Amino acid sequence: MxxxxxxxxxxxxxxxxxxxxxxxxxxxxxxxxxPTYRSIDGILIKGTKYHRPEEFGTYRYFSQNQEEVWQYNLFWKNMIEEAKxxxxxxxxxxxxxxxxxxxxxxxxxxxxxxxxxxxxxxxxxxGSKQKVRCSKGCSEPFDFPENIQAKEYTEDLTPDDIDDLKCKKCGNWLRPHTLWFDESxxxxxxxxxxxxxxxxxxxxxxxxxxxxxxxxxxxxxxxxxxxxxxxxxxxxxxxxxxxxxxxxxxxxxxxxxxxxxxxxxxxxxxxxxxx
The missing domain is CATH 3.40.50.1220 (TPP-binding domain)
Structure with a gap:
């Protein structure tokens, strides 16, 4: 070949x-x-702690459960940082x-x-998990804030984390700069x-x-x-x-x-x- x-x-x-x-x-x-998304050990097979990503990885879910979604994404941040x-x-x-x-x-x-x-x-x-943007659209994508550390999946967000994950312009939550399942x-x-x-x-x-x-x-x-x-x-x-x-x-x-x-x-x- x-x-x-x-x-x-x-x-x-x-x-x-x-x-x-x-x-x-x-x-x-x-x-x-x-992990890939659709392999036997992939994200779509294992899902998250409570949900499959087709439900969890949506803007609709994020709009109601911002801390949980960010907890999961900071766990992913940890895996990405360790990968070469x-x-x-x-x-x-x-x-x-x-x-x-x-x-x-x-x-x-x-x-x-x-x-x-x-x-x-x-x-x-x-999109990219190296970037974030305002969930209400008031900012262009920008680099992930350096002071927000990656976490293990069981770690909760701290008050400082929550503050740093809010948009400095409008006060709404930042979101990962990635395409979710209910977006185009x-x-x-x-x-x-x-x-x-x-x-x-x-x-x-x-x-x-x-x-x-x-x-x-x-x-x-x-x-x-x-x-x-x-x-x-x-x-x-x-x-x-x-x-x-x-x-x-x-x-x-x-x-x-x-x-x-x-x-x-x-x-x-x-x-x-x-x-």
Missing amino acids: MKELKEILQTILKEKKGYLTFLTGAGISAESGL PNAGHFAITEIEKLLGERFKLITQNVDGLHQRSGTRKVYEIH YNEKYYHFDTAYHIADNTDILFVVGTSGSTALPINIVETVKIRAKWIVLINPDNDTHFDYILRGSKTLCSIQESSSVALPQLKRIIEEILK
Whole structure:
């Protein structure tokens, strides 16, 4: 499969036209120790202490239970801080350097590991747990306040935590800068229009570590498929929704490997072609 992929890339890189786009999901960060959402030990299976995230991870729930939601998010903050970028993240960073303006990265991940590995241009279509914004919309997203510490899940918020998690402009609660289940994609926060523009101009799309369970990633893949451009699935599991909707496609390559194995190989192939 890598030999076939090299031949495809030789043609695409020679033409010097469209983007080489990466669409990444929770699978690439699983190798850094962060649970995926839909695996057997994932967030959607285990849920929270009392609820499944389809209920818990909503603006409606947050508006009634701000302290509980923040307690959970500070626990996630703890996991993210302990995680480190892996070989897959670093390979993407090196590919960005090789491809320059033709490189695009769209990620469903909210953990910031792509940025921590050195990737410069990242389109986070589900937001970022590294940022917060006013829950009533009076502020643009800004970096997580440094004085608010990560917590274990059983730790309660302190009065100082609660004060620091209130908007300094209007006094309402801050919220995580992430897309909740009862919210819609938009350009302002989640690069909705930009993602479609990238898909419309992509010559080869690498779909890495994502099963195809949310709307915008599915539409990105469908857009590239309709344009009869190449799609490369990189995932140890070959029974995802993307495998299903792309079955029989003449412009599909499937690499049944982990991202930490496949992406360094891909980086080396691109290096060889561009020498």
